[in-house]
Amino acid sequence: MIKTYVVMLSTDSDLTPSMLAERVAAIGGVGYKVTCYGLLLEGEEEPLERVLKELRALDPNRVFFKVRGFRIGDERICRAKRGGGPRMGFHMLGLEREALKNVSKALEGGEVAVKEEVKGRLSVDALRRIIESRKEGPSEVKTPGRGKGKVKGKVGKRGGKGREGRGN
Numbered sequence: 001m002i003k004t005y006v007v008m009l010s011t012d013s014d015l016t017p018s019m020l021a022e023r024v025a026a027i028g029g030v031g032y033k034v035t036c037y038g039l040l041l042e043g044e045e046e047p048l049e050r051v052l053k054e055l056r057a058l059d060p061n062r063v064f065f066k067v068r069g070f071r072i073g074d075e076r077i078c079r080a081k082r083g084g085g086p087r088m089g090f091h092m093l094g095l096e097r098e099a100l101k102n103v104s105k106a107l108e109g110g111e112v113a114v115k116e117e118v119k120g121r122l123s124v125d126a127l128r129r130i131i132e133s134r135k136e137g138p139s140e141v142k143t144p145g146r147g148k149g150k151v152k153g154k155v156g157k158r159g160g161k162g163r164e165g166r167g168n
Contacts, residue, residue: 003048004068007039007055008093010100013062020055020063027051033072037097041065042072061107064100 009015017034024032030043030051041048056063075081077088 001045003045004042004071005065006068007041007065008097009038010062010104011097012101012104013059015059024051027054040072061104
């Protein structure tokens with residue numbers, strides 16, 4: 001079964017897409033297209049797996065790949081056939097590529113010990129104090145872009161006329 005993969009280089013890699021293309025051409029057995037972020041690879045599963053393994057070996061923490069839903073040259077996403085502009089998913093690829101440098105750093109860092117802090121249960125008295133402090137006086141409610149204000153009556157109720165007062 002023919003599959004298509006996106007091979008993407010981390011922005012902090014010393015490799016270039018053309019270096020990857022030269023390596024793919026030397027190995028052979030798959031089709032490829034050079035892109036600004038890496039390569040598009042297409043071919044049968046076994047040769048593809050061999051090529052992907054070789055590319056990953058060049059820079060294990062900075063060469064990434066994922067399956068692509070469309071074949072190389074598919075007219076449904078071809079910019080020339082659609083009248084120009086960025087192809088679907090191009091902006092997401094840009095965001096993913098920027099995140100890859102952080103993934104690379106994490107992969108190089110090795111294992112990190114995570115210390116879990118075990119907290120005790122909340123006592124009944126502490127819970128009562130929290131509840132009582134909330135019952136005192138009007139609540140201060142912070143709404144995005146509106147600052148904070150005192151709310152009288154029910155929290156979340158809008159002032160002014162209701163639907164029937166708008167002439168609807």
